[in-house]
């Protein structure tokens with residue numbers, strides 16, 4: 714039995730491959746950074762902004778210089794039928810952990826790829842940035858699309874033909890777990 718009951722199906726994957734140049738149409742670090750600043754995790758995890766010279770999409774060391782093709786993905790978790798909100802949230806987080814774990818494995822098995830996970834890096838708990846410590850495993854650290862300034866709500870609508878469904882405090886029918894695979898080979 715999994716969180717959410719024995720009947721619950723795993724999240725449904727929707728994905729599309731696009732050139733990296735198309736992904737950059739959704740790069741708006743100033744605008745997205747405003748949302749990040751209002752997050753309680755802002756500055757408390759080395760995978761979250763401000764990156765202080767760490768990973769970026771643009772610039773000489775940026776990911777956009779190294780990769781050519783992008784797989785934009787969302788795993789849609791079924792959130793219907795829950796009577797307990799905490800149980801629903803636990804189900805969503807278990808789905809997100811599985812998606813991220815699978816993605817890390819994929820990256821490890823596919824040289825020439827980089828992956829952007831959903832949410833913040835959770836290799837260490839808590840991340841030592843909270844107490845002023847350095848990243849313990851820089852080689853394992855993964856970033857989220859939004860932490861790099863990507864407008865994921867627009868990616869969902871314009872690339873994957875779906876949408877974020879949060880409206881107020883109501884639990885939506887599905888929750889999106891948005892991730893990205895960057896490849897160095899052309900589409």
Ligand code: SF4
Pocket residue numbers: 758759760834835836837838839840841842847848849850851853854855
């Ligand atoms: S690897 Fe550990 S220290 Fe580094 S960002 Fe991830 S959680 Fe933080």
